[in-house]
Structure formats: C-alpha cells, structure tokens
Amino acid sequence: MITPKINGDVIKKYLNEGKRFDGRGFDEFREIIIEPNVSKKAEGSARVKIGKTEVIVGIKMDIGTPYPDSMDKGNLITSAEILPMSSDRIELGKPGFESIEIGRITDRVLRESGFIDFKGLCIKEGEKVWNLYVDIYSINDDGNLLDAAGIGAVAALKWARMPKYDEETGKADYHEHRDELPLDENVPISLTFHKVGDHFIIDPNREEEDFSETRITLGSKKGIISSIQKGESHQVSVEDFGKVLDRMEVVWKEVLKSIEKQIEKNKK
Amino acid sequence: MTTKKSETKSSGKFERPDGRKVNELRPIWAKVGVVPNADGSAIYASGDTIAIAAVYGPKQMHPQHSQNPEKGTLRCTYLMNSFSVNERIKPGPNRRSMEISKITEWALEPVLMLKDFPSQVIDVHINIIQADAGTRCAGINAASMALAHAGVPMKSLVTSVSAGKLDKTLVIDLDKEEEDFEEGEGPTDIPLSFTGDGKITHMQLDGKISPAQLKEAVEMARESAKEIHKIQVKALKDSVEGDKK
C-alpha cells in the first residue's frame, strides 16, 4: 500500500525540525553493503543492499560489431528490471517506465563519466568489438533503487573478468576469464537528491520516497559532474539547485569511501 | 570445447562427472524470509543452481474481469536472470520462461485450497540467479517454502527433483554437464514434483527410456524428494528459531 498521506505530513513536519524518522542526517546514506559473486556464470556481478533495498547487477560480454560512428569502440548496453517480487505495487506485464529510466540513468552515469575505456574493448577495428552488458535486477524495493543500481553496476564492472576471445570461432570463450575490464581507476557515483516538502534529502527509504515531489540524479567522477537527470514534475529554484550541488560535493566523498573500501576488499 | 565425458569403466560401474553416487543429490542450501517486502519468500540452491521465490497474497485480483468467482487464482512468473547462464539471455519473458511459469502453477496448485479464496489471487514470483540445470525444480522448491512462509493454507509442501538416465544408468539430480551428456543413449531428463504424501503434481521428460526404467526412476525421485522435503521443513522451522535469538 502507498504510504498514507498523514505519514507524509509527519515526515515533512519532522524534516522542518531538521530530522528524519530513522535518525539519519539529510545527507546520510543507510548502511551500504556490496557483495560479489552473485552468479558464477556472469563475467562479474554484485549484490548491493542499501538498508533493506536490494539490487543485483550482472555483467555479461559477447562479441559484436561496432556502431558505424564508433568503429574502434566496444558497445555498452545497460538494462534494468524492477522485478515484481520487489514490492507489492508492481503490476505484471511489460517493464514499466521506472525500470527503463533506471537503466538509462545508470547507462549515462557509466558512459558519460569516461569510466569505461571503450577503445580497450575493440578487437578488430570496424569488424569485431566486445559487447558489454550491464543488467540490473531489483530484489527488494525499500526506496532508492536508482542509486543502488549505480553502485551495483560500478562494483560489478570493477570485479569483472573478461572472457577470452577465440580467434578460430570468432566468439567468446567462457572457459577462461583473465583480464580486468579497461576501466578508469576512479569510479563514478550516481547520487539522487529528492525534494520532500521543503527539503532535499538523500537516500530516501520507501516511505520518504512516496512523498518525493521531484528528484535530481547527479552522476559524477572525482568531483566532475557528467550526467544529470531531473525526474518527476515539481519545479526547483536555481538557488536550491546550487545548494544541492554544494552538498553533493560532500556527500559523494563519503559514499565513495564506503564503495571503494568494499570493492577493494573483494578484489581477487 | 568438449563436454567432459563420464566413463563407464570396464567393470561396468558408472561414474558421474562430479563423482556423486547415482542417487546422490547435489549439496542443498535453503533459507526462508529473504525478500522483506513479500508476504513470504525463500531461496533454494542445489549445487550451482540458485532460485529465489517471493509470494504476494492472497489478495484482490486485478483486472476484475480476470477474477474467477468460483475459486482463487494462482499466478506464477518464472524468470532467468540474463547473467544466470554463460550465453546471456535477453532480459524479459520468453517462450521457455512462460512454459515453466505454467508448469510451476500446475505443480503447486494441487496442494492449495483455492476454493477458499474466490476472486482472489496468489502471486508467486521466481527468479533464477544462477543456473546449472534443474532450475524449474529449484524454483518449485523455493516457491513451495515461500507459500508456506506466507501463511497460505496448504495441504502439504511440494518438493521437486529431477531424475534421469545417462546412457543406461539411472541417476538423480542432473547438473548441466550431465544434461549435455553424449555417450551411448545420451541423457534423459525427468523433472518431477511431489506432494508431501508422495503424489505426483508435475512431470516432464526429455530423452529415451523404457517403461520399466521409468518406473524405477520415479521411485528413486520419490525417495530423493523425501530428503529435500526435510531440508525445506528445516528452513521453515529455522526462520522462526532465528527470531528467538
């Protein structure tokens, strides 16, 4: 059931007092846990838990042909599926817009940040390149699937090992995994600020997200912003946006620390 | 790439690729209560095959015209993750997943008392995270635990296992390597599901087998199902003990 409006009134009242229900600060994430090896058959995979929200991301690779306007670059294909098991609100049927948006926002965070060296995924210019698939699945939705997806994608890519390219068959050989992906050592992060009542908060749980009137997702790497998506329909003043940017610079440092620590811990 | 072949030694004794005895199950791991939002949920792993199931319901069925005024509806969705196998599966439902969704409904329905829930629906969602054969069986086992965990009235649990034949030898719980077995008569794969008192609610077969051997295979499967049932029961009981800590 969608959270009752009277709860929303209390949430907003509490925010006016500078507080959140679970005692977090406006810029504080719930505990982030990142685990590797969700699936042995993936080239790389990660399970991300932010509080009770859980998302799994898998990397698969195969051989493809380059796009005409990037003959020496591999291809990135990002998809997301909000599984019906993750909440009681999902209608069965085609992937909803939310799934599509998570896929596209995560794609932008990965692509625009320069995190992936696409030229490093080229096998034979104009003919054969690696296709890099990032597939995101939500297992439990307790708010902020967006940022969980971004964290999962980055961790899975960092932990991934490329299959071998079999010259004879022209296909990928999944029996041998050796090389890491050609990635920048700095990881991109996606951070979404949500406007609830008169305030912007980060990492809303489901109750808070139900009263999010608009959100801004910022993709950044080493402090440089490379992608933005503003979602939902309320308006934001330029001054408020400036304040969000100021806060972002502090938040991403904290989140980055937590993510990098866990990625390093699980590097083979 | 060649499939490692298991050998029928000159002594006539058959050896499985992973060294298991013919009626030996792969190591099983099961846990209940893994999806906090769901009314019931469970994870079931058999060897390298891992399935998660989540249950929502009984609840109102939408759209209204799909409601059955005589009895409730069981709706199962089975989906393999794109990265659960070596060759990526394009995300989204496909013919195979739709067939297995239906098979799963048929396997579970006999133990549910749907007449007590007219116009309502019980949704069961199964997701295969890692696949090494026996995915539909793992899915049914996880779903059965999730339904019980959700407090859905059931006559008994449902337990699923695959029996099979490799060349001439009957075996239990085929893994992927065995499914690709090439020697002699090749592989025969027989996934089966049983109620708590040993009645068959689901059966499929791919391969070649005589009626006599088939009877024997079904018996072997029924015995193995009892072992799996014990593990399902323990997982359910542990989910309560766990809270006591």
Next chain:
Amino acid sequence: MTHDERKIAIPGEVIIKGKEFLPGEGTTKQGEEIIAQRFGLIEESERIVKVIPLSGVYIPRRGNVVIGKVEMITFNGWVINIGASDNGFLSLMEVPRFVNKDALDEVMDIGDIVIAKIWNINKRGIDLSLKLKGLGRVDEGLIVKINSNKVPRVIGKEGSMINLIKDNTNCNITVGQNGFVLIEGQNVDDELLAKKAIQFIEEKSYIHGLTEEVERFFKENGGKK
C-alpha cells in the same frame, strides 16, 4: 502444552494422533490424525488443535476494529482497503451523522485514513461501520504497519503491553486488528519512540519475558515512565 513447548507446524505434517482430538483452525483430521494445513505455531486447548499463523495476510473477523484507507467512493458508500484479501465497504448508512448523497467525498475522500469496525462478513464482502465511539476519519498522526499476526503481542494480556507503550511515550495508540497502528503524540519524537517500540515488539514477538525486554528498551531509549 505449555508456552515453552509450543512447536512449529508445517503443512502436511501430522501434529498429533488420537480419537479425542478435534481439528481447529489451520488443521484437518484424517482418520485419527490431526494434520497441519498452515505454517504456524501449534496450540491445543480442550482437545481442539489449532495452528496459529506467524505470518501471512490479515484474515478479517467480525467485530475487529481495523484501520484502512479509502480507495473508491461509490454512490452509496466508500470502498476501504484494510490490507485483507478483500476490501471493506462502508455504507453511508453506517456513518453516525447525516451524509449528503452528493457529497460523500466531503465526509471522507480517496486516500483518507479511517478507523472502522467490521460488523459483518459474508460472501458479498466485508461490511464496515463507524457507529461507535473512537471510530471515524483520522486527520493526524503516524501510521505504522506490522504483521497482523503480531497484534496480540503488541496489545498484550488485557492491554498490558499497549499501556506500557502509552505510558512511556505519552501517546494515544489505536491498534487495528489488521496490523495498522495509529500513533498520536504531543510531538514527533514521542511518536517515533512509540513506533520504534512497536517494531521492536514485532521483531521479538517469540521470546519469553517480552515485557521485561520492552521495559529495558524504554529505559535505554528515553521512556517517560
């Protein structure tokens, strides 16, 4: 069977054998065996064997006070979601004041929270009423959702647990049998303390000495008693 010995029932398992036992809720009798048909705790009293659910959706009963949300307004009443497999219906005849047939939404609109009593359940559905003190639309407060099977623990024997929470938080608390709880306090901090306490009880509902645990919880978390 004492509380200590309460065992877990699994669907299909034989709970007990004997001519004298009778099958209660969640069980069936085959020959002399009482067989469980639900996952839950086994309870026996006066020869009747029951399985008390630990989990699962709310099963509505006549007389239950529930807290729900208005989903739809029809020409003669309101359809209310009470978190059960069926929605409840509140007829305008069951509201203790005059209701203008053309202005139902002024009394209660879609999305409003309401405390109601189930006065009848039949094949057609669940009938709700507001004709009692304490029932009606809720305009303020905090709603907490717990599993309906844990409600008895939150209320406690003769209300002992719920009174413990009220005294320690200065909040007025209405517990719906359907697992929805309304908390009304002097300030948000008190309301959140009550919410935390209720969720604590939900998590620890199986342990013995729960009352002592809750008293300790309040001591450590700023209870007012």
